[in-house]
Amino acid sequence: MCPSTDPNAGEGSFAANVLRDLLQHIAIQNSKNTGQVRPGHYLFEVSHAWTAGPMMYLVYRTPPSDITWGLVRDTTRSLIDPGPWNDTDDPALYYYLLDLEEGWPGNSSLQPGDDPEVIRWSGWPHEDLIERVGDLPESYRQAPPAVPTVAAASEPSPTTEPRRYGNPI
Template sequence: MADPTDADVAFAADVLRNLLHRIEAANANAATGSPTGRYAFLVSHAWTDGAVLHVVYAAPPSDRNWGLARDTRRSLIDPSAWNAADDPALYYYLLDLEENWPGGAVGVPGEDPDLVRWSGDPLTTLPGRLSAIPEAHRYVAPPVDPSWIDRTPPVITQPRLYADPNGPLPPRPS
């Protein structure tokens, strides 16, 4: 792919910022038991390199380090670039993090705790160990903003009443 333009670089930085916000909001919801927060992703490092975003995280209860690399010039849902109506951060969150949630993969005794397991694309020239990632890429989560927590009560639906088509009609609710 051609060298990224200034617009590509700015777009990648914006997508990473939005993805990190989405992760922090979901983490806040997961911590409160909100139905909109299913998983926690504990980000340790995040950076962009040209048009490529990188996020290194843990997905409890897994104690392994996971990495995501994505060239933001390519859409995950279309063979072309993202269009103005798309929300790339949402798709990276849903498809790369939630759908491929690695939290069930727990390390084995003697496994290197510094190892980073990368997914996404491109996967070349990525640091294979946490200790190889520059300190400048360390991510510190902001304080939890209470406005991120979804306090909407879950929808309670009434059970459907089914009747025998050949039998008497059920009584009407009063």
């Protein structure tokens, strides 16, 4: 186990670091994609984000959708391998690619009679989640991050894209 993913080490500092990195990645990608929605690269408007121990929570919208989405993840569990994240993985990048971009719900819309305050959660685990936007504490509100510097936003992409699934062997 990677020491930084040990839930007893640092009282959730790993989850906080992953969430910080995920928010930064979202800000960089949003700045690249503003005004040009294209397949595989979408906008994510984060309204609330927080951690509790090893758990990470993100509440967001995906224009043009008017639905509020939520993502919950136990950061001690890898999305791509059984067990914890290892030292060579970038959990924030995997959460962005697999949870946000790959399943982008921006084409979905509220239907007549749908409650716009309901958060539609994905991820794991699903117990004891806040169900309505109005019930989220103000302390969870996410201020829009500073627009990344031109140098950070224009960093070259990795030459190989990380795998998006576990090794079937």
